[in-house]
Amino acid sequence: MNCFATEDCTCRPKRRRCYTLGNLKGLALQIRLFTLRQIKAATNNFDAANKIGEGGFGSVYKGFLLDGTTIAVKQLSSKSQQGNNEFLTEIGTISTLQHPHLVKLYGCCIEGNQLLLVYEYMENNSLARALFGPEEFQLKLNWWTRHKICVGIARGLAYLHEESRLKIVHRDIKATNVLLDKDLNPKISDFGLAKLDEEDKTHISTKIAGTYGYMAPEYAMHGYLTDKADIYSFGVVALEVVNGRSNTSSQRTEECFNLLDWAHFLKEGENLIELVDPRLGSHFNKEEALALIKIALMCTNVTPALRPSMSSVVSMLEGKVAVPVLDSAGAIMTQEKIEAMRKHFRGDEHQAVGENISKSMSIEGPWTGTALSASGNDQYPVLLDTDYWHKTE
Structure with missing residues (x-):
């Protein structure tokens, strides 16, 4: 009988357990x-x-x-x-x-x-490659398509969190784990990081699995995992869709060390519309863009309980429910939290960055379905440097 052997298999020396x-x-x-x-x-x-x-x-x-x-x-x-x-x-x-x-x-x-x-097989690769991959692979996504992609991701997550038989927390929602079919419809991939809610009633994860730049603070720093972590990650992806650049790329100023930080900076100055990808020119719906940015900021609130559910996000994106006025209380990442996140991810002389956190920004090749690695780097890692950042301005 055929088997798939593991290390404690007795039918084949030094192989793996038999699976039939x-x-x-x-x-x-x-x-x-x-x-x-x-x-x-x-x-x-x-x-x-x-x-x-x-x-x-x-x-x-x-x-x-x-x-x-x-x-x-x-x-x-x-x-x-x-x-x-x-x-x-x-x-x-x-x-x-x-x-x-x-x-x-x-x-x-x-x-x-x-x-x-x-x-x-997904014909149009990943959302990451389409938005901020090598120039020859980028797709010219108009505003309607970008909005459709965000709605699709939100619907997929709402299904995982609230509608499926098993409540599932994905744990690694990011632009490289959103794939695009031939019609540019988004599909969420990589369920190797899926977390069944009933497996851990304490919500405390002893093994952090995710990607730098997309992980909710409570999960990255304390291992506290609920569906709110996915909602945070969705907010980051939504900002990337609006802006066309990676959250983990080099940023404009020393005060803003990532895209999310810049969004909060623009919010304080009531200039959120500046976040929209300049490649769109004036060809976008200003009302929809502002709504999407505000929803993204709600999703990335540092307080998990203040993040909306994904079904609520879908309703707001589809215009069925009004987007609430943002309350600045708790919405801005404090300097203390920023320094804590920097220390956690970058490491210092007392604390090295954990090997189970992928720091690379990747663009998958003519890509596929899901990548099941729980903590390995993505396929085809491409680090976006400062030259790339300025070239896309």
């Missing part, structure tokens, strides 16, 4: 089981020419099924940080999630020593 299709019965899978022969045929035997990604979880290959469907195949790496039990649990979890704004899992393959996931 029998192990999947309790997961109530609603997905297709592919054979290894089918996957090899689809990817031309994992031809290097079809390799489109490499992450902490393993390699990603583009492939084609016999019916012409384009797929993205993620191959488990033998040195992956993702354990096999976690992988099987991941399959069971993802298979229950179906939503227009979540990347679709077509199926999996567990055969011999291969453990593979098969996802839908």
Whole structure:
């Protein structure tokens, strides 16, 4: 019988625990089981020419099924940080999630020593590459498309938090984990960081998994994890969509060390409209832009309880509910918190930055579905330097 072995397996020396299709019965899978022969045929035997990604979880290959469907195949790496039990649990979890704004899992393959996931292929790569990737890969996203993308991300998160059978906290919402299909519809990827609410009633996470620049302060510094952490991350992504630049890129002044800080600075001067991407010129809806920025600032409130739910965010974005007047109390990141965040992420002589926090800004290649690495760097890391920042002004 074929198995996927782990280190304590007795049937094969120095291999990993045996996994067979029998192990999947309790997961109530609603997905297709592919054979290894089918996957090899689809990817031309994992031809290097079809390799489109490499992450902490393993390699990603583009492939084609016999019916012409384009797929993205993620191959488990033998040195992956993702354990096999976690992988099987991941399959069971993802298979229950179906939503227009979540990347679709077509199926999996567990055969011999291969453990593979098969996802839908996303033609337009990641939101990060579209907005602030290398110039040759950027997409000219008009205001209507940008607003649509924010609404889609919000709907996807509202489903994960409030509508799905399992309440799920994603933990790593960022522009590289939002993928765009051929029609530029957004789909949330990377559920390797998904957190089932019922698994941890204390909401205290002992292993921080996320990305610098998107993590809520209470989670980054204290490990306190609720769906409010995702809402904070959404706020950062929304600001990036409006501005067209990364939150973690170099900023304009010493006082504003990231995009979010700059947004608060502009808010104090009642100049929020200056945050809008200059590449849009005058071709945007000023009322919608201001509403989106204000919603983003509400989502990134330093007090988790003051952040709106994602369903409320959807209602505000769709114009069904008015956007409240922002209260400056608690909305601005204090200098004390700024210094604490800087120390936490950058480290000092007494505190090194944790290895489980990804600091790189990445742009995935002609990309795929989800990246399942729990703490590894993204595919194709590209650090955006000061020259890039000024060139896009």
